[in-house]
Amino acid sequence: MQRLGATLLCLLLAAAVPTAPAPAPTATSAPVKPGPALSYPQEEATLNEMFREVEELMEDTQHKLRSAVKEMEAEEAAAKASSEVNLANLPPSYHNETNTDTKVGNNTIHVHREIHKECIIDEDCGPSKYCQ
Known part of the structure; x- marks a missing residue:
């Protein structure tokens, strides 16, 4: 700078x-205009x-x-x-599937959630990859 x-x-x-020096004044020269x-x-x-x-x-x-x-x-x-995403800190439902059983009175409600993370190409699949 x-x-x-x-x-x-x-x-x-x-x-x-001005780059050129002014000429020296003489008795016969006309008055010089300033630069x-x-x-x-x-x-x-x-x-x-x-x-x-x-x-x-x-x-x-x-x-x-x-x-x-x-x-x-x-x-x-x-x-x-x-x-920055830490995969270990993600909720359990993120990783693939979860199973929950909830009792309501004499009945049990079973919920199975499965997440399909499809690979776009074969190289996407593998350990510690998104689709696994």
Whole structure:
């Protein structure tokens, strides 16, 4: 970022300062008009004001970049935390099937739940895979 600031500073100086020296005045020569850098009215921005503005723009850009990096890091951390699933902590019904017996008075209600996790291709099946 420092290199960018130095480059901008050099460009501003090159644009604001005349490159050719003014000819020496002689008695017969016509009055010389001032160079482009000297012809600005007082209301125009001075060189120091331009430097201050460039510095403020650089600081603002750095602030925006830092904010963007922090935001991206926070999004990555949130995505990582939400995507980590511990298979051992899943409820028993997740793994394949569950059987429950519930007594209601003299009757017993038997519930059998089975979850079919079909494999899309043969390589999906195996130990510690989703479909097992």
